[in-house]
Amino acid sequence: MRDRFGLGWRHKLALGILSHLDRIDIVEVIADDYFRAPHRERRALRTLAAQTPITLHGVTLGLASSVAVDAKRLDQMARLCEEVRPVSWSEHLAFVRGGGIEIGHLAAPPRSAATIEGAVGNLRRARAIVGVAPQVENVATLIEPAGSDRDEATWVSEIIRHSESDLLLDLHNLHANALNFNFDPVDYIERIPPERIGAIHLAGGRWVGLPNAQRLLDDHLHDVPDPVYQLLEEVGARVPHPLTVILERDGNFPPIEWLLDQLDRARSAVARGRARQRAEAA
Amino acid sequence: MSDSQLETFLARIYVDRAARAKFLADPHGEAIRAGLTPEQIESVVQIDREGLELFAASLERKKQGGK
Numbered sequence: 001m002r003d004r005f006g007l008g009w010r011h012k013l014a015l016g017i018l019s020h021l022d023r024i025d026i027v028e029v030i031a032d033d034y035f036r037a038p039h040r041e042r043r044a045l046r047t048l049a050a051q052t053p054i055t056l057h058g059v060t061l062g063l064a065s066s067v068a069v070d071a072k073r074l075d076q077m078a079r080l081c082e083e084v085r086p087v088s089w090s091e092h093l094a095f096v097r098g099g100g101i102e103i104g105h106l107a108a109p110p111r112s113a114a115t116i117e118g119a120v121g122n123l124r125r126a127r128a129i130v131g132v133a134p135q136v137e138n139v140a141t142l143i144e145p146a147g148s149d150r151d152e153a154t155w156v157s158e159i160i161r162h163s164e165s166d167l168l169l170d171l172h173n174l175h176a177n178a179l180n181f182n183f184d185p186v187d188y189i190e191r192i193p194p195e196r197i198g199a200i201h202l203a204g205g206r207w208v209g210l211p212n213a214q215r216l217l218d219d220h221l222h223d224v225p226d227p228v229y230q231l232l233e234e235v236g237a238r239v240p241h242p243l244t245v246i247l248e249r250d251g252n253f254p255p256i257e258w259l260l261d262q263l264d265r266a267r268s269a270v271a272r273g274r275a276r277q278r279a280e281a282a
Numbered sequence: 283m284s285d286s287q288l289e290t291f292l293a294r295i296y297v298d299r300a301a302r303a304k305f306l307a308d309p310h311g312e313a314i315r316a317g318l319t320p321e322q323i324e325s326v327v328q329i330d331r332e333g334l335e336l337f338a339a340s341l342e343r344k345k346q347g348g349k
Contacts, residue, residue, distance in 0.1 A: 066289060098286065098294070099286070099290030102297075103297055105340070110285075110292075110325070115285070142336040143333030145292075146288075146325045146330070147321075148325075208336055
């Protein structure tokens with residue numbers, strides 16, 4: 001096994017991805033887009049999976065909640081996994097609905113014992129129904145979640161520790177939260193057991209809000225900023241096993257070469273980290 | 283009250299402009315009327331107002347097809 005670097009599958013990137021599979025090791029597909037997709041679209045996904053390793057990424061399960069995850073949604077994920085045989089699947093440590101109200105996006109839940117217990121229970125259900133535990137992703141948030149009694153690194157670590165799920169560490173989410181809520185992202189990385197970091201997301205964002213009170217929004221519409229590559233090097237210096245690194249871009253699409261160059265920068269960052277790791281071990 | 287009640291309360295003020303306005307005008311009263319526990323009431327009264335407005339605005343943009 002070696003480190004793998006890939007892109008998120010988006011229709012507008014499809015041609016570019018398929019034309020450059022020699023430079024793309026893995027493709028991440030939004031699972032929810034295929035739950036109710038027509039047969040031909042699922043067949044196309046199977047064809048893609050036959051050409052390149054794919055990983056499925058969920059966005060609507062709402063696993064980090066004190067409410068039990070809907071078994072029907074897990075059944076849909078299980079069927080899709082059975083059909084396309086991804087190398088892994090993942091979901092967010094977020095809640096996306098409450099009392100029948102759909103938030104329409106990933107919301108950071110209160111960081112409390114209740115949501116840790118809820119998330120761990122939901123991950124157990126997910127493991128039982130899908131057959132494989134998902135990797136779980138830290139989310140970006142513009143709001144410090146009310147009802148929190150611990151910091152994010154502690155909360156994430158506790159969920160990881162009490163479940164079989166490894167962390168899909170989104171480094172732009174971490175970067176954004178660190179800037180928005182004034183904590184050290186390297187300290188956060190150091191507090192996650194390196195053997196439990198399974199994959200990495202990279203993305204970009206933009207500043208929102210009034211000039212004197214701005215926060216960084218993770219919008220997936222911009223290039224990966226330099227500090228995120230620096231964080232990737234830090235991860236590469238700590239994690240002992242091969243990593244999967246996915247660049248997410250949801251719009252404002254540049255030419256595919258531009259994205260492939262960002263993947264190359266990610267490869268270089270991981271390589272620098274690996275070199276540090278070897279030097280420290282020597 | 284259960285922890286799910288807090289999640290429901292947060293979901294409502296995130297997505298419902300009128301509910302959010304009522305809450306921001308009277309956080310304590312709205313939290314009591316929602317049946318939150320004293321600890322939950324304390325936490326929502328001290329909510330990150332700036333973040334709430336930014337997050338709500340981002341949800342509205344997303345709903346309108348933007349990011």
